[in-house]
Amino acid sequence: MTEYTHRLKNCIRSGLVLTVLAVHLPAATPKADSLGRETPRSAVTSFLEACQDQNYQRAAQYLDLRRLPEQSRAQRGPLLAKDLEAILNSDAQFAIFRLSSNPAGDPSNDPDPTRQHVATITQNGRPFTLDLEHVTLTAGSDPVWIFAPDAVLEIPRLAPSGAPPAIARYLPSFLVSVTILATALWKWLALLIAVLLLISLGRLLDRILNAVICAVARRFAKTVDPAVAEIVTAPLRLIVSLALFRMAVESLDPAAVARLYIGHAIGLLLVWTVAWLLIRLTKVFMAHAEHVLYARQHYASRSILHLARRVANATIVILAILTVLSNWGYNTTTLVASLGVGGIAVALAAQQTIANIFGGVSVIGDQPVRIGDQGKFGDLIGEVEDIGMRSTRIRTLSRTVVSVPNSSFAGLNIENYSLRDKVLFNPTLAIKRATPDEQIHQAIAAIEQALSGHASVEAGKNPVRLTALTSAAFNLEIFCYVLTTDLNQFYQVQGELLMAVNQALTATKVELA
DSSP states (O other): OHHHHHHHHHHHHHHHHHHHHHHHSOOOOOOOOTTOOSSHHHHHHHHHHHHHTTOHHHHGGGBOOTTSOGGGHHHHHHHHHHHHHHHHHHOTTOOGGGSOOSTTOOTTTOSSTTEEEEEEEEETTEEEEEEEEEEOOSTTSOOEEEEOHHHHHHHHHHOOOOOOOGGGGGSOHHHHHOEETTEEHHHHHHHHHHHHHHHHTHHHHHHHHHHHHHHHHHTTOSOOOHHHHHHHHHHHHHHHHHHHHHHHHHHHOOOHHHHHHHHHHHHHHHHHHHHHHHHHHHHHHHHHHHHHHHHTTOOTHHHHHHHHHHHHHHHHHHHHHHHHHHHTTOOHHHHHHHHHHHHHHHHHHTHHHHHHHHHHHHHHHHOSSOTTOEEEETTEEEEEEEEOSSEEEEEETTSOEEEEEHHHHTTSOEEEGGGOSSEEEOOEEEEETTSOHHHHHHHHHHHHHHHHTOTTEEOOSOOEEEEEEOSSEEEEEEOEEESOSOHHHHHHHHHHHHHHHHHHHHHTTOOBO
């Protein structure tokens, strides 16, 4: 019976997981185009990559040739693709990153939702536009992005002359003839020199930026922490260096496909630098907050700060990765949906760990106890040594350490001894039944006098009273408070009070049962 119940629970759990996955999994996406023409950016990128591979037959499939005579399409298509490659390579203003990576395009790019602007070429003082068009090539297939037919007809007029720049006349021929990604070798060497120059100027840029940061910070604060300025300086230097390198790229005007990969690298470095800056600022902020909590003796709250720092760093890294992938033209919507499903699976697998984390946050936030407090925690009596994100450690009276999961600790009845403002003194005396009533009254009066005469005792009304009568004795209860929170001092006063009670009983000749 037990095995059957266990199997039934597993089936129910598996069904629950499948149900959750079925609800949250994204719907099946349309079949991807084999040529990568799903979005404006992917279409132009794939076109340039086909041209880079010298596969102009494939590149021609990114052009709408339907306005050309059918018998000449196979011959003119590759030639037009090659001319279009030259046009895009010669246009310094053309940037693939400006194209939309959304299958539906960018509505703000063109009033017509089926068209997307790629570049504007000026020829003999007249501007010509190169556009993509969202068309369905065959019945029943998904629409794709290809260069519009009117743009294709303009390609012969826009083709550049192909004359090398003036500086090429003074360079060795191999620097001009050898190309990488359709870009002359001398341009790559110039970019390499620019990188080396920026690296050599790194220290100078650091000093300049540090001075600027300190000058700006002094306008808003009386003092500037040099460590904080140093933390901000290094990432800002990289950002400035990337901006200067970008200017060098634009002045050298490499080919479009080279600009694509250079842009990928610059975007990656820029996002990484911003993420690095945010992580360093988070570290400084958390360290300052931890110092404040330590000064206020809020030791347990540091666990929340450590968790918050990890969560913040993980969030920054994930957002940076998604930003880079989005800039590179990948559809991050599906990836985010997959992360959501993965998060559900992880949550189901680690629900006990998550429960302990939330229990720790509850204990630290509500603060029923703090590190160093003594008390009774369920069946345990001891001192709290540490409150972590997974468990709370208690040093018991037998000097052992018990780790209680926070999910369980948050549900315990907690009696915090350290929060007492005074300590109860509450012994019960059993007086022999044969003792005369007069002697009992005398003993009560003598004990009350002893209590009220002690400076550390809060006696109150009726601190000594008869509470029970049995066949063998009268039960005499003493109820008062010792005005201290220090247990060692309480034990000292307790001894003094017990001796005073004993003297009162001896003086009145009252015997205990």
